[in-house]
Structure formats: C-alpha cells, structure tokens
Amino acid sequence: MSRLRRLGPALVAPVLAVVVAVLISSAVMAALQVNPLKVFEVMVDFGETPSQQITALVVIVNRAIPLFLAGVAVAIAFRMGLFNIGVEGQYRLATIIAAAAGAAVSLPAPLHVVLIVVVAMLVAALWAGLVAVLKVTRGVSEVISSIMLNFVALGLASYLLTGPFRGSAPASNIVSTTVIPESGWVPSLNWIFDAVGLANPPRQLYGFLILAAVVGVAVSVLLNRTRFGYDLRASGMSPSAASASGVNASGMVVKTMLLSGAVAGLIGLPDLLGATHAYTTNFTAGMGFLGIAVALLGRNKPGGIAFAALLFAFLDRALVPLQIADFPASVVTIIQGTIVLAVVIANEVARRVTRRAAERGTAQAAPPTPGIGIDPPPGGPTDARQEVQA
C-alpha cells in the first residue's frame, strides 16, 4: 500500500496526460470531420492471424528499442538539468561513421559488433563533449550549441554519405554506405518465439533488445547507486548545494554530456546492425527529438522511459495502417506532441499538488502559534513551516 502511495503521484501525471492528449486530438479530429473512433480502431487493429499480430508486436518493440535509448540519452542530461537537444545529430553522425568503420574491417563476430558499438559510442560522446566544452569554457548555452551542432552533424553525415563513405553504385536511387559483413550483424531473437511455442513472424526481433535492457539497468544503477550518480542528481536538483558540497560543476557537465552522448551513439545501431546493415539516405531520422518526448513522458527514469518508448512505438506503428485506411497519418504526430505538452503540464500540476499537501501536512503537525508576548523558539516548527511556504 505504501509502495502504491509512493508510486501514485508518479503514475497519475503521465496517465492523465495520455488521456488528455487522446481527448484533445479526438476533439481536433472531430472538428475537422475525421471520425476519431475509427482512427483509434485502426490503431489498435493488429491484424487477424496470430502471425500478423506477433509481427505487429515485433514492429513495435523494434521501434521502441531506439526510442528507449534516445530517451535514456536525453534523460541522463536532464537529470543534471542539462538539455541535450543534440541527440539527433550525435546519433546520425555516430551511425554513419560506425557503419563505415564496420564495413572497412573484418573481425570475428563478437569483436566486430563490439568494434562498431564502441566507434558509435565514441563518436557521439565526442560530439556531445563539444557541447560540454563550449559550455564550460566559453559559457555557450548547451541548448543553442547542441542545436547548431545538429545542423553541422547532419551536413557532415550527408557529405560523408555522398562523398568518402559512399558504397552504392553511382546510378542507384538510394545512396548508402558499403554493407557491413555478416560478422558485424546482431542476430535476431526470433528463436524465442519457437521456444515459447508462438508463431514465428517474418519480421526479425532485434537482438539489440538485450543490449538496450543492459543499458537501462546500467544507467539506473549508475544514477541511483553510485557516487557519480548522486553527484549528478544533486547537481540537477540544486547546483549551488552540489558545488558547496564539493562537486566540481564543470567536470560534472563534461562527464554527463559524454555519458549522454555515448548512449546516444547506440540509437542508430539496432536498425543498422539488425536490419539495414548500411547507412542510407533514408535511415531512421528524428529519434533525437522523439527521445526528448519519451524522456519527459517517462519522467527521466529508465523504467518509465521504457513504457513511454513502447507507447510511442505503438503510435508510430499505426502510421502505415492509417495511410492504407486513408486517414491523415499525421494524427500520430499530433497525439505525440500533445502528450508531451500535456505530460509536462501534468507533471507540474502534480508537483504543485504534492507540495501543497506537504505544506498542509507540516502546518497540521506544527503546534498552534504561540500567544502574544511569547516568542517562538528560533529554528522551531514555525520557522520550518515558513521555510516550506517560502
């Protein structure tokens, strides 16, 4: 029960936000003469045969993996009060360089994958580190510099793809890097379906799912169970208190951005190593911005982010069926955008409600105000109450 009470406020806000977002988008659709009920019907329709249904689930999970990683990358910076809006550029640049590195070497299977992962993490971490260095040494706001570095990274990626890293034939429609040899692929997890006796779908469930779970647990442990995590969270909650207790603020900014970038480097890899095996012009884009939304919805905690990623992936899956059913597919984007706005507002309202409840609690606990002529003891309950109210 106490556990439920502790989790209660944390759950209420996101659930409320999703409900509000669904209501608002329904109202928008209704106002524009689109039947919202039919749209939602298409969204939850996973097909008739078990194979189709499991395929739909695999599509959702595959999409949720990069979303989860993006959310974690953003959340690490958020927990310290930093805005890493540059995740988009970080992962795109990291993915193309990792794809080129993976195609250039041939190693035994596990090492090959490790090499690609390490290259991707390093590139993205360095790119994010640039933001941190500019902030610490030159006082440039990380919001502006990471946005600008996004453009630079995307420009660099397009240059690398059409220039030095081009592997496809000059006449081909889609430009891509050289395909990574099979030793650099991550095998799918489809054997699970056979093992538990479900229909084996034609879609491959990304093996990267396991790595994503490991990242989630590792980040959770790092943030909650280590000194570094404590310093990071303390810096986020009160920079002045943290630096007073001996936390090196500049060092924390650099370390946090490096860590955030390193996780961001993984975002492109599930698709790269599980499906496409090469970076192409139409490689999955926009994960960085969705990652911000997912992190906010998941309240910057790995568990919450996983749920948020699944929800967003579920919404994204509906894009194609909605188009087939001749509905405006961008309903999905509107729902996602409204969810973000609703969730931040709901978080804020929930925070204020809990705070007011806490204030009431303190007020009741405090003894009645002393009569005239008797000064309250300094630092007594009255002071505490004033502090809470201040």
Add this chain to the structure above:
Amino acid sequence: MSTVLTTPEAPGRRSVTTFFSGGGRARRLLWLIGGAVVVLAAVRLISGENDLTSSSTMSAALLLAVPIGLAALGGLFSERAGVVNIGLEGMMILGTWGAGWAGYQWGWEAALLGGVLFGALGGLLHALATVTFGVDHVISGVAINILAAGIVRFLSELLYTDNPAGGGVTQSPALSSKPPAVSLPILSSGPDLLGKVEQHHWFLISDVAGVLRGLTHEVGVLTVLAVLLIPASYLLLWRTAFGLRLRSCGENPWAADTLGVAVYRTKYIAVVISGALAGMGGVFLVFIAGIYRENQTGGRGFIGLAALIFGNWRPGGLAAGASLFGFSDALQLRSPSAVVALLLLVAVLLAVLAVTQALKGNVLQSVIAAVIAVVALIGFLTIDVLPPGIVSFTPHLTTLLVLSLASQRLRMPQADGLVYRRGES
C-alpha cells in the same frame, strides 16, 4: 585634477582618439560597419570572388536575414519578459502554414495576417504552458516545435490532398498574389547608377555600391516592414511605460509585482507578440517562395535565437547578428566557392583578435585564435570548392563560432527562464 593636467597638453592626440572611439555607440558602430566593408573588399580583391560583395549576394543576404531577424525580434520580446522561447521554430512553422493557407485563397495581405495569427496562436500556447502552468520554458518550447510540425502536416494532409487549387501533403497551392517590391529611384532603378559602379569592380567603391544596391533594389514591402520593426521595438521596449513594465518582468518579476505590474498579463502579451513576430518571419519565407512548403523554416527559428543571444538581447545587436547569419547563408546558396573566400575573412578577423588578445596579455586566447586563423588560411589556400553537405551548415557553424568567441561578455535578462509564480519566490 588629472583633467586639468591633460587638457592643455594633448589636444591633438585627443582629437584623433575621439575621431576613432568618441561619439558614442553610433560612431563606433559606423566604424565597425566601415571596417567590415573594407576587409570584405580586400578579401574580394585577393580571392577574386566577386560574389562576396555583389549586389545579388547582398539582396539574397537581406532576404535571408529578415526571417532570422524577425524570429530574433520575437525572441527579444519573449526573453525580455523573462520567458525563454525555444518554440520560435515551431511558431515560425505555424506562420508559414498560416501564410500559405490564407495566401492561396485571399492574396498576400491575407497571407501576412494568417501567418501572424498562426504564429501568435503558437505563442499563446507557450504562454499558457509557461506562465499559467509554470512548465520549464525549454521543455515547453521543444514540445511546441514537435507539435507544430505535426499540426501543419496534419492540416496539409486534410486540406490540400484533394484540393482543386493544387498543393499536397507537403505544400500549399501557390499564393494568389505577390507582395509588391520597391526600389530606390535613380540609384537602384531606372538609370541604376549603383549597378553601373558595381560592374567596374573597383576596390571599395564597387563594393560599397554593391552592398547599397543589394539593400535598395527590388525590396519587398515585408522587408521594409521588418527593418522598421527593429527601431520600433527599441522605442516600444526602452522608451515607453509598457516596455519598462515588460522588461521589469524579465529582470525581477517579484519586484515588478510589488510595484503593481500585472506580471502574468504582461508575460502573456510579450509571448504572444513573440509568436506573432516569429510567424511573420514564416510569412516572409512563404513570400520568397510564393508557396508554403514543409520544412521551409529549416531551423531559422533556432538561428534567430542565436542571433538574439549574439546581439546581447538588444534590437540593434540582434539585427547585426541576423545580418551576419543572413550573409553567410546567402553566400553558401549563391556560390559555394565564395564560402572558401569566407575562410580568408575568418583568418583575417581571428588574426586581428589574436593580436588584440596578445596586447591585453591573454596568451591562451591569443594562441587559440592564431592557430585557428592559420588553419583557416591553409584551408583557403588549399580548398577549391567545398562539397554541398559541408557548405550547407555555414550559417550554423558561423553562429557557433561567433557565440563561442563572444558569449562571455553577454548578459541576459536577470530572470530569463525562471518560472515565476505569484506569491512564491
């Protein structure tokens, strides 16, 4: 006492120094612009890139600077009232869509109105989230950017896919009328004296002529309006009671509240104006293309925000920032080879910086500037043409470089970005 001693001694020296540094900010600004033109003219002569100061580059620079400037001006209103506005990009996107939608039906005047209105709606949403609900400003801005992109796609899908007037999922039908443009008589149209001088490619004279002709030949009405908005915003924000109240909300809302300023209402007004101006920047982009297209803004809202920071949250400064980014954008669009000439400009400017920093005794800064200057010079001497992918981010890289060189002396409004709740501190 010192004045008594120095006045009789050095009248001559003093007159020279006042000639260069006296006369206040306006004179210094004039020197700065003059110096920039001289350096540009020299770089043009050395590199042979006539596009560097041609009137066509300059008019393109003006075209590209205006939307950035409008976004920055939008940011000015919002941030002076203490609300950080990352959502400028989203409001600009809404502005482009509103302009396209109203413009194809009722002409350019309606497009202007539609875009401004849509942008203002975006601003209202941001105000609702940040002022009423106290959401973190950056988060709300990011959410608005995501939402705006979704809304315009949704509306286009709904209204343009089966539209007999044309258009589709990513674009509107073309505007039904074009906004008029004006030129300066005699100098830039008719006899076109400036154009003739420019053709001769004389050092400095042709450069000045090119710059002036670019700024006065076939200028759209919205450009004129946007340029006039800069001094108008200055007057409104720094010379009226409303402006004082608005800025007091950005500096110290608690004090403003005790003096009877309606802080919430002022912030609302400021953020809605901010959205309207960003929307107008979007309208401008639609006017250039004559049509609404998806991704027309291309991150200009963000660059506008950078221009605002570069301009130290002041109208004149942000106009300078917008011009700089507009110029670098125009250069990359007009001629990729001229961007290489820009490297020479960077080298010269950084060399000057290195010398001034060395004179001040800042060894580290001086060395860093000198090293980058040498790298830029080597780049200029060895590179012929940059590939398009790299050229595309010239304005963004310029933004980043300028900010990293300048940002330490900047001062943002004291309470910018803080969530203000009445009665809480």
